[in-house]
Amino acid sequence: MNTIAALLTLSALLLLGSSRLRMTIKMVAFQGFMLGLLPLTGKVEHISMAVILSVCSIALKGILLPWMLAKAMDKSGARREIEPFISFGATMLTGIALLAVSGWIVAKLQNTQQLASPVCLTTGFFLVFCGLLLLITRRKAITQTIGFLVLENGVFATGLSLGSEFSVFVELGILLDVFVGIFLMGIMLFHIDKEFDHIDADRFNELSDLDLAHFDSEDISE
Amino acid sequence: MTNPWIIIIFPLITGIISLFLDSERWRKIILVVVAFTHLFCTIKICNGDSSLIESTWIGVDHLTRLFLMIVSLLFTGSSLYSMVYLDNHPHLNGPALTGLKFLGNSNAVFVACMQFFLAAMSLAVLSINFGLQWIGIEATTLASTPLIYFHRSRRSLEAAWKYLILCSVGIALALMGVFFLAMAMTSHVQLFTSAGMVLFAGYLKVEWLKVAFIFFLVGYGTKMGLAPMHNWLPDAHSEAPSPVSAMLSGALLNCAFLGILRIYQVCAAIPAMTAFASDLLILLGLLSLAVSGIFILHQPDYKRMLAYSSVEHMGILATGVGLGGAAIAGAMLHAIAHSLIKASLFLLSGNILAAYSSKRIEDVKGLLKVLPASGILWLAGFLAITGAPPFATFISEFAILRVALQTKSWATAIMFLLFLLLVFIGMLTIFSQMTLGKHSEAGEHNEVKESLLQLVTPVVFLSFALILGCYLPDFVRNTIDGAALLLGGRVL
Numbered sequence: 001m002n003t004i005a006a007l008l009t010l011s012a013l014l015l016l017g018s019s020r021l022r023m024t025i026k027m028v029a030f031q032g033f034m035l036g037l038l039p040l041t042g043k044v045e046h047i048s049m050a051v052i053l054s055v056c057s058i059a060l061k062g063i064l065l066p067w068m069l070a071k072a073m074d075k076s077g078a079r080r081e082i083e084p085f086i087s088f089g090a091t092m093l094t095g096i097a098l099l100a101v102s103g104w105i106v107a108k109l110q111n112t113q114q115l116a117s118p119v120c121l122t123t124g125f126f127l128v129f130c131g132l133l134l135l136i137t138r139r140k141a142i143t144q145t146i147g148f149l150v151l152e153n154g155v156f157a158t159g160l161s162l163g164s165e166f167s168v169f170v171e172l173g174i175l176l177d178v179f180v181g182i183f184l185m186g187i188m189l190f191h192i193d194k195e196f197d198h199i200d201a202d203r204f205n206e207l208s209d210l211d212l213a214h215f216d217s218e219d220i221s222e
Numbered sequence: 223m224t225n226p227w228i229i230i231i232f233p234l235i236t237g238i239i240s241l242f243l244d245s246e247r248w249r250k251i252i253l254v255v256v257a258f259t260h261l262f263c264t265i266k267i268c269n270g271d272s273s274l275i276e277s278t279w280i281g282v283d284h285l286t287r288l289f290l291m292i293v294s295l296l297f298t299g300s301s302l303y304s305m306v307y308l309d310n311h312p313h314l315n316g317p318a319l320t321g322l323k324f325l326g327n328s329n330a331v332f333v334a335c336m337q338f339f340l341a342a343m344s345l346a347v348l349s350i351n352f353g354l355q356w357i358g359i360e361a362t363t364l365a366s367t368p369l370i371y372f373h374r375s376r377r378s379l380e381a382a383w384k385y386l387i388l389c390s391v392g393i394a395l396a397l398m399g400v401f402f403l404a405m406a407m408t409s410h411v412q413l414f415t416s417a418g419m420v421l422f423a424g425y426l427k428v429e430w431l432k433v434a435f436i437f438f439l440v441g442y443g444t445k446m447g448l449a450p451m452h453n454w455l456p457d458a459h460s461e462a463p464s465p466v467s468a469m470l471s472g473a474l475l476n477c478a479f480l481g482i483l484r485i486y487q488v489c490a491a492i493p494a495m496t497a498f499a500s501d502l503l504i505l506l507g508l509l510s511l512a513v514s515g516i517f518i519l520h521q522p523d524y525k526r527m528l529a530y531s532s533v534e535h536m537g538i539l540a541t542g543v544g545l546g547g548a549a550i551a552g553a554m555l556h557a558i559a560h561s562l563i564k565a566s567l568f569l570l571s572g573n574i575l576a577a578y579s580s581k582r583i584e585d586v587k588g589l590l591k592v593l594p595a596s597g598i599l600w601l602a603g604f605l606a607i608t609g610a611p612p613f614a615t616f617i618s619e620f621a622i623l624r625v626a627l628q629t630k631s632w633a634t635a636i637m638f639l640l641f642l643l644l645v646f647i648g649m650l651t652i653f654s655q656m657t658l659g660k661h662s663e664a665g666e667h668n669e670v671k672e673s674l675l676q677l678v679t680p681v682v683f684l685s686f687a688l689i690l691g692c693y694l695p696d697f698v699r700n701t702i703d704g705a706a707l708l709l710g711g712r713v714l
Contacts, residue, residue, distance in 0.1 A: 112429055113405070128398070135391060141383065148390055155394050159401040170353035174397065177360040181390050184367055188383055195376050 001041040004034050005123040008157065009099065012130045015150065017092040024146055025069050031127075031153050032061030038120075038160050049168040056172060057156075060179045065149065068186045073142060076193040085137045098129040120161035127154025141192050145185045152178050226280050229263045229294075230344045232256065237337030241330055249333045250305055256337055257301040260344075264294040268701075278413055280348040284704030285487075288554060289347045289480050291701075292561045293473045297340050299679035300465040303569050306675045307465055308332065310576060311373075332372055332463075338365035339469065346477040350415040352400050352484065356393070359445060359481055362474055363389045369466040370458050381454075381461035388454040389445050396441025396481065399434045403485065406430035416487045423491035431489065435499055438485045439506065445478035448540060449510035452533050456517075459529035460581065464572025467525065471532045471568060472561035479539060479557065483709060486543060490710030496546070503544030508637050510537025515644035518652075523581045525571050527652055528564065531607060534645050535560040541638060542622040543709065545629065550711025552621030554702045555690070559606075559614035562687045566680035567603040570596050573676050574656075583652055587659040595672050597657055599680045604653040606687050608646045614690035621714060 008031055015027045036058030039050045086094070102125035106118050115121055131151025135144050236256050240249045268287045282290075308329050342365045346358030363386065371382040404414065410425040412418055419426060444451035459467045482503075489499040514534035521527040535556070542553030573596040578586050590597035606613040619642070626635035690698065694714075703713040 113427075132391075135387070144387060148387065148394070151391060151394050155397050155401070158398060162401050162405050167353075170351070170357065173354070173357040174360075177357055177364065180364050181360070181386070184364060185386060188367075188371070188379070188386065191371075191374075191379055192383065195379055 001038070001117055002119045004038055004041065005117075005120040005157075005161075008034050008123050008153075009126055012127055012150065013092060013095055013099075015146075016095040016130060016133065017088050019088055021073050021140075021142065022070070024143065025066050025073065028069070028146055028149050028153075029062055029066035031150070032063075032066065033058055035153055035156055036062055038157065046168075053168055053171055053175075056175055060175060061149075061153070065179065065182050065186075068183065069142065069145065072186050072189040072193075075190060076142070085139070091133065091137060094133060095130060098133065099126050102126040102129060115161075117161045120157060124154050124156075124158030124161055127151070127157055130154070141185075141189055145182060145189065148185070149182060226267055226282060226348050229260050229267070230280075230341050230348065232263075233260065233337040233341040233344070237334045237341065240337065241334045243330065246308070246329060249330060250308065253301045253304065253333050253336060256340070257298040260340060261294045261298050264290050277350070278415070279351050279354055280345075281350040281415070281417070282348070283350075283417070283708060284701050285480065285483060285708055286347055286350075288558065288701050288705050289476055290344065292476055292558060293340070293343045293347060295683075296469055296473045296561060296565050297336075297343075299565060299569070299683060300468050301336065302675055303468070303572070303679050304332075304336065304465045306673055307463060307572065311463070331368055335365055335368045336466075336469075339369065341365075343473055343477050347480060350417060350484075352403055352414055352416075355481060355484065356397055356400050359396070359442065359478060360390070360393050362477060363393065363445070366466070366470060366474065370462040370470075372463050372466070373461070375461075378461040381457040384454045385458040388451070392441050392444025392451060394441070395437055395444075399437030399441055399485075402430050402437060403434035403488075406434060416484045419488045420491040423488065426488070426492065428492065428494055431492070431495060432498060435485055435489055435495070436502070438482055439502055442478045442481035443506060446475050446482065446540075447478075447510070447533050447536050448506045449513045449533065449537065450506075452510065452513065455533060456526045456529040459532065459568075460523060460525035464568055464575065467528075467571075468565040468568040471529070472565040475532060475536055476557055476561060479536065482540075483543065487709055490546075496710065500544040500546055503540045504631075504634055505544075507537045507540030507542075507544055508634065508641070510534065510540065511638065511641035511645075515641040515648065518645050518648035521648065521652065522583055524574070524583050524586065524652065524656065525568075525581050527583075527649070528567055528571060531645065531649070532560075532564060534641070535564070535607075537641075538619065538622065538638075541634065542618075543711075545622060545625045545631070545634070546711055547625050547629070548706070548712045548714060549622045549625035550709050551702050551706035551714035552618045552625070554705045555614060555621070555694075555714065556618035558698075558702075559618060559687050559690060562683040563603055563606040563613070563615065566599065566683040567607060569676070570600050570603060570680050573672060574600070583655055586656045589657045593672055595677055596680075599677070599684060601653065601657055602684055603680070604649060606684060608649055609642070612688055612691050614687050617691055 011027045011030050015024050018024055018027070036054045039054050102122045105125055106115070106122045109115065110118060128151055131147050131154055134147030134150060138144060138147065233256050236252050240252050243249050243252070267282055268291060270282065339362060342358055342361035346355060346362055349355040349358050367382050367386045370385055371378050406427045407414070407419070408425045408427065411422045440451065447455040459470055462470060486499055486503070489495040510533050514530040514537065517530045518527055521530065539553045539557055542549045542556060573593060574586060574589065575581060577593055580586065589600060606615060609615040609619045623635060623638060626638060699714065706713060
């Protein structure tokens with residue numbers, strides 16, 4: 001379990017530092033695989049349920065979603081992330097700082113409660129922070145989608161390492177929701193590419209209250 | 223006794239069917255039939271007893287009754303309005319799925335997603351298990367995103383993208399909250415439901431519950447449109463088709479609110495937690511009121527104005543629940559009244575948009591002459607939404623304010639009044655600009671007749687809000703009081 005957690009942490013750091021979109025998608029796929037293996041490593045009560053969950057998780061997060069994102073990337077012709085709001089090196093340093101913060105939070109939590117797997121919980125928090133960082137600092141809609149996926153992975157890892165026992169139906173439902181969410185984002189990536197000729201979400205500025213001069217209702221289609 | 227699962231499964235199935243249907247007419251008939259069936263089943267469920275409260279997954283208590291009734295009523299109203307709306311906005315009329323090819327740009331997607339949306343909201347309201355409720359609330363986001371993108375314009379695309387990303391991230395944080403809440407349980411607590419946890423409140427670990435509440439508040443608060451996390455709301459509500467805006471504002475925000483209420487219900491059972499949770503709710507509530515007050519002044523777009531007004535009312539709800547006591551009952555009444563009135567206003571704004579083809583306030587002049595019926599209702603809606611005396615919003619806001627004064631929280635009371643006044647001034651200027659004035663000044667407007675279907679929902683909803691303000695029927699009063707008692711409040 002700790003090995004997987006360490007690998008997840010490394011992949012997240014690589015994600016933060018890499019400018020190539022294909023690389024980030026590969027990293028997310030890798031994370032999906034590792035997360036799929038995670039339920040099998042802990043204390044397993046119903047082995048069949050754990051296997052179902054693991055298989056579904058790998059199929060969706062490790063294979064299907066990365067494949068779809070890769071397709072969206074090819075269609076839009078975007079290869080690299082343009083210079084983010086914070087440079088890649090700085091993002092990576094921030095990432096390391098966030099890792100320290102996650103470790104600190106978990107250490108604090110351990111004072112109040114015996115945790116099943118502190119390393120894994122640290123990873124969970126770290127992935128959540130990484131996802132948020134990606135969402136905030138990157139400009140392309142596709143990297144924001146990836147950021148959201150990393151965030152979801154982090155929540156998933158947190159849940160597993162806390163050992164909160166949900167029934168398998170709830171877990172599957174959550175997985176399904178996340179899948180459909182990313183799927184919708186994927187579809188919208190195509191549309192954004194078609195409508196705006198770019199997938200830079202930071203150039204979304206038609207709807208804003210702060211920029212009233214820009215307010216001309218060019219295509220109110222109602 | 224009707225099985226509550228019906229009203230979740232049924233719209234799901236009919237929604238899938240309507241994806242494949244070829245005939246526009248049949249799809250519309252299905253939509254209306256589903257709406258009225260849902261309403262009928264909801265009434266039956268709400269009349270039934272609360273025996274299901276011991277169950278693991280879904281159950282009916284007073285909170286469920288209240289919010290389920292709102293969802294069902296609003297969906298019925300919006301689906302009636304959608305009949306006309308779809309005629310005026312013909313997209314592709316074929317089925318959405320032929321073979322494996324997906325034609326997104328179609329009325330079939332609208333009709334189907336409306337029904338998925340209904341199913342998701344029913345699930346979110348009915349589920350008492352925290353995990354299942356999360357699934358339901360996330361599903362509402364997914365089902366409503368295609369609805370916001372119905373017009374396929376750049377603006378609606380931008381709005382839908384913001385909505386999907388912000389709400390998904392928010393709700394992902396709420397999932398963290400669900401995990402932390404699970405950590406707060408000890409072996410004494412059998413069920414992962416609010417009722418089950420209240421029963422064994424003494425055995426919960428308070429520290430984890432605190433963390434969980436913060437995550438719930440931030441996560442579902444994003445969806446509910448509480449102030450620092452409200453950015454998606456004005457965009458989504460103003461770009462969505464009017465019947466969808468009505469649903470989003472009146473029903474969806476309440477579903478997210480229910481998500482917060484469920485964990486508040488647990489917090490209210492523990493004295494050490496109540497003050498903590500209440501303070502946070504009041505803080506976010508007042509912040510929402512402030513933000514909406516500022517942005518409503520000089521708002522150039524009347525649909526955005528309505529959207530900010532939703533932020534304001536969510537702020538009122540949060541403040542009301544935070545104040546506790548009878549203010550909780552006031553907030554419950556306010557939730558009903560706000561849903562009915564805001565839905566009417568959004569539907570009316572659809573009529574105005576159809577006539578003037580502009581969302582800019584300065585383009586709309588002489589509404590009373592151009593659209594007499596809509597104009598009068600628009601004014602009535604203004605009085606209702608700002609809490610003028612005969613309407614139910616007056617009673618609820620007054621109840622909240624009274625509690626604020628009784629508990630001597632002077633700062634809260636003063637800010638509450640001040641921001642309400644600010645909103646009132648902002649809305650007064652906007653509504654008077656729109657209804658008065660000669661329409662010739664504004665130039666062109668389309669000659670549209672106001673059809674009965676466009677007006678019946680606002681008329682009915684506004685008169686409900688009026689009646690509730692004068693006289694609370696017993697079943698409404700019982701539901702509101704029951705819900706308030708569940709949340710540790712007092713009767714109205």
